[in-house]
Amino acid sequence: MDDYQDKKKQPEEEKPGLLRGILRRFLGLIITVVVVLGLIVVTMLGTSNRLDGIRRWLLYGDGSDRQTYAFAAGSANRYGQIDDLLVVLNQNDLSILRDDGTAAFTQQVGMSQPALDVGGGFAVAYDVGGQKLVMASPEGEVLSLQLEEGHSFISARLNDNGWLAVVAERSGYRAAVSVYNDEQQLVYEVGISSRYLLDAVVSDDCGFVVAAAMTQEDGAFSGQLVAYSLQGEEPAWEASLGNHLVLDMDSLGDSYVTVSENDILFTDREGQGSQQFTYSGLYLRQYTLDGDGFGALLLNRYQAGSIGTLVTLDSQGEVIATQDIVQEVLDVSASGNYLAVLMSNSLVIYDRNLEEYARLEDTGYANHVIMQSDGSALVIGGSTAFRFLP
Numbered sequence: 001m002d003d004y005q006d007k008k009k010q011p012e013e014e015k016p017g018l019l020r021g022i023l024r025r026f027l028g029l030i031i032t033v034v035v036v037l038g039l040i041v042v043t044m045l046g047t048s049n050r051l052d053g054i055r056r057w058l059l060y061g062d063g064s065d066r067q068t069y070a071f072a073a074g075s076a077n078r079y080g081q082i083d084d085l086l087v088v089l090n091q092n093d094l095s096i097l098r099d100d101g102t103a104a105f106t107q108q109v110g111m112s113q114p115a116l117d118v119g120g121g122f123a124v125a126y127d128v129g130g131q132k133l134v135m136a137s138p139e140g141e142v143l144s145l146q147l148e149e150g151h152s153f154i155s156a157r158l159n160d161n162g163w164l165a166v167v168a169e170r171s172g173y174r175a176a177v178s179v180y181n182d183e184q185q186l187v188y189e190v191g192i193s194s195r196y197l198l199d200a201v202v203s204d205d206c207g208f209v210v211a212a213a214m215t216q217e218d219g220a221f222s223g224q225l226v227a228y229s230l231q232g233e234e235p236a237w238e239a240s241l242g243n244h245l246v247l248d249m250d251s252l253g254d255s256y257v258t259v260s261e262n263d264i265l266f267t268d269r270e271g272q273g274s275q276q277f278t279y280s281g282l283y284l285r286q287y288t289l290d291g292d293g294f295g296a297l298l299l300n301r302y303q304a305g306s307i308g309t310l311v312t313l314d315s316q317g318e319v320i321a322t323q324d325i326v327q328e329v330l331d332v333s334a335s336g337n338y339l340a341v342l343m344s345n346s347l348v349i350y351d352r353n354l355e356e357y358a359r360l361e362d363t364g365y366a367n368h369v370i371m372q373s374d375g376s377a378l379v380i381g382g383s384t385a386f387r388f389l390p
């Protein structure tokens with residue numbers, strides 16, 4: 001009798017297991033279909049920049065209601081961007097502005113030669129040759145430094161992770177490099193007495209700080225890149241730049257990029273080799289190193305005038321594309337795959353291959369532009385800025 005009851009119960013016990021199996025197969029089929037459709041959509045959109053168009057529509061709408069940022073006009077204004085907020089620095093104030101005309105953050109700074117850098121959700125303002133540095137996020141001030149009289153700031157740079165490298169004069173040394181992490185804690189400092197330091201950046205992995213330096217031998221100046229591990233005081237590696245005297249530097253892809261009056265150098269992450277791009281007698285008028293693995297230069301035939309060549313370079317220093325320019329260029333800016341070129345009467349957005357993506361003919365009195373990775377651009381002029389949505 002017991003055997004009969006066990007056999008009678010068995011089909012009823014198998015039913016839940018059977019249902020679970022059917023349900024698993026059904027869910028698996030749905031997931032497979034969703035993944036395949038997603039891959040098809042991303043492939044179709046990604047090849048034609050339509051994906052960026054959808055991103056812009058989701059973030060900003062159709063652009064029919066042009067919203068503007070408002071700020072005090074000034075020839076010394078410096079501009080940057082944190083997400084969709086505009087950062088404006090002048091001799092009096094550091095402000096982080098929303099596109100509804102209100103300020104997320106503003107603070108008096110009082111600087112003679114204000115300089116600005118942004119990265120990792122922060123903005124850092126410092127007085128070149130002065131004693132004051134202020135770092136802020138949209139939520140408020142996060143760091144303030146004041147040097148003693150007789151010392152001054154040389155440079156301050158943020159990497160994409162919000163780590164800060166500061167170069168400043170220091171007693172007993174020609175200069176010192178200080179590194180602050182993304183919580184604004186001082187995690188490294190080294191004084192340099194054998195070289196003149198010009199600039200420094202924290203590596204993308206936040207393990208090194210790389211400084212552009214200058215030395216003097218037999219009356220001649222020579223450029224150098226010097227890398228320090230954040231775990232030691234001795235250089236991890238050094239790279240000679242010859243007579244390349246650094247005006248600016250940044251990190252781009254797999255290289256550290258240094259700009260001079262005559263050429264631009266791309267040095268690999270271990271300092272083992274450099275790729276040089278020379279201007280060949282042309283004059284460097286504008287440049288940007290902020291593209292996703294590419295930078296752009298505007299080289300003019302004459303010191304004055306508008307006849308020039310626009311050049312895009314990859315992170316190894318190889319030419320991607322060139323294009324002749326016959327109009328006066330006021331500003332250039334790169335982000336993501338896009339390059340914005342602001343001229344006296346128009347704004348043209350290219351991709352890295354210098355194929356035109358979008359154009360705006362009416363730029364008003366704009367004299368600055370900030371490109372965004374989604375293909376939109378902030379057009380800045382006078383005391384206002386607006387977002388151009390292709």
